[in-house]
Amino acid sequence: MDPMAAIRETFFQECEEQLAELEAGLILMESGTAEAETVNAVFRAVHSIKGGAGIFALDALVRFAHVFETALDQVRSGTLAAGPAVLNLLLRAADVLADLVRAARENGTVDEARTAALVVEFIQISNLGHEPPPAPKPKATPKVPVWNIAFTPTPALYAKANETALLLRELRRLGPVQVALDVTGLPELSELDPEGAYLTWNITLEADCPEQAVRNVFEFVEDDCVLEISAAAAEPVLKPGDVITGDNGFSFEFFPPSMPEDEEVVAAEPEHHEAPQIAAQKSNPVEAMAAKAESAAAVSATIRVDLDRVDRLIDLVGELVINEAMLSQRVLEAGIARASGVAMALEELEHLTREIQDSVMAIRAQPVRSVFQRMPRLVREVAAQTGKQVRLLTEGEGTEVDKTVIERIADPLTHMIRNAIDHGLESPEKRHAAGKPAEGVVRLTALHRSGRIVLEVADDGAGINRERVKQKAVENGLVAPDATLTDDEIDNLIFLPGFSTASTVSDISGRGVGMDVVRQSVAALGGRISIASRPGHGSTFTLSLPLTLAVLDGMVVSAHGHTLIIPLGAIVETLKPKAADVFPLDGEINVIRLRGGYVPMVDVAASLGYCEEFVEPDQSVALLVEGEGGVRAVLLVDAIHGQRQVVIKSLEANYRAVPGIAAATVMGDGRVALILDVDAVVKTARNESTRGEPGRSELSLAEAR
């Protein structure tokens, strides 16, 4: 990549981080729990974006960030009180800033009217915020008299071993000095008298002292030099240092030398001296910003690493795990005693390998905070669109999950929250009529549960209108009119594709838009989604996902001589089927009676085409599995060999997609084992078992597509 393009990309990545920080900080401020450092961090976020945007000449971004930053600076310095109205403005400004960043990144466009309106609001608010329009701040520093001194030693001065440098140093005690050496009197080398004196020092001294004090410095040499001292208060105090200006507002000012030990600001700046910078800025109403040294916040040492490197490491550790397993297998096959040194060392290695794997996976683990932080904005937008009052509560932002998973939960979560507000919560009037507070609550929770991450989106709305949902489903031909459905089943109808479209949803106080899409994307991650609803009290969507997409806890089974892995999360229980419980259906599928219900049976070997014949159910081992949406089936295999963690290798990437197979892994003996796609297998079974049985609505319900 061209280096500039790479830097640009880095800039946009940083913008994302800064925007997240900005929003999080503003929300803290809104909740009243912000510390001084929070306000500083918020300011810095906008400031950094502005600074970077300047490099890439993203003018619209720079302009808006500047106005935004100015207001934040006022808040930081206390000249603008961060009340609810101001915070609301700041939050909206953060949204606009995010839009501008996105537009800049994608060369897109933004709502310019909205941006302009916010700028106007900023101007109004900052004028209200602090009364006296900050007239160019009076030179805070008192006017310091300035002395111009011309010092021309005669040869006698040198003859007396006087050192001009010492005199100059002496002068410096009185105040900052600037010295220019006038060499115009210097003759050609051939005419130069080595003991002659040809130099004049022109000195500007800034010191609030009587002329006599200046003269005193030269007391001992007064007779051996020409000394001219004049007051020059009106003149530029210090010869302005070099000022270099360039295109696009570049300005470099080389400060006139001043002593580091000078505590005070040395001098009033000559006005013209500032001109280049004043011209470069639009306006900066804030002058009196006493930027306090930022308290050194608690620091945790971190490094940035390219994700590619981490992924490579994870891959390698995956290989290590496989290698270790192979080694164990070989040792076992070689008949080495378990108590032998080799076996013990190997066990040690196994523990170590597992630990390395966990540690490496932890590198890529990230708190869900980054995703959660995007939600307040969404809530504000949807609330504004729908005219509802919404409060978002979040819990468990620190819950960690693999980065690859994080990246892919944002969309489903966005959908779920949008739904919760749009279709879950009632309008303020309706809520009032129902005796609820006008403001609805959407609660977003993340937690770990049995090796998975669980995300819940709960609202305190009206809950699902089951009457209407069922009616809709019947109208759309998704269920038979006479079907008896449990409440749970009705609620889950909303996940069916084609259940509803945007136009029909608005009449239903239930939900539905795009929930089938959500479910599909969740399923693609090996996740599950379900809903629980209480009429009048609200609904809760529960999303459960594996913590990582790199390793999997699986059950090793064999079917017709092939080793297969069944994801442990899908297995409900294992059983030994009895022939008497198995009933043939008129298709090629059998069902098994299980605690009063019937569940379709799938012969895994046959379904994958390993063999034509079916195994006798009572000769095999059965696993009751649950696919997405709680759909169940019983899988028949020859034997179960045990449980193990396997490294997932993509089949698509290395071979091609195979129906019924989710991925592959490498076993300890070096052979490839396939990981069963439980959902696909269950679905196929369900479809076949319900073929020609339109009346069996419970089963057709389970059809996902």
Place this chain on the structure above:
Amino acid sequence: MITTVLTVDDSRAMRDMLRHSLLAAGFRVLQAEDGLHGLEVLETERPDVIVTDINMPRMDGFGFIEAVRRDETRRSMPVLVLTTEVDIEKKNRARAAGATGWIVKPFDPIKLVEAIRRVAA
């Protein structure tokens, strides 16, 4: 003798940008993420010029310059401030802290290099 420049800026994009410009000019470039980090670098390195941002977490540019100057051996080390700040107060503060020069972002790489050469002497 190759001129070594220490850049102190919390923005990675800005550091990359500086690095790119300064390497192209033939400088050796050291980088730090904030004032504290800058001081750490100075424990083992002696750059010819320091270019520092003002607004940074942990330790800002003012604090950094003051800390640099506190060390007797670093009194004469040129420190240029590179910032988007245009506030005169802040500029004076930087100067009081002991800054050698003040450069306003966005910077012009050629001019920046020129400025660094001027003070590196």
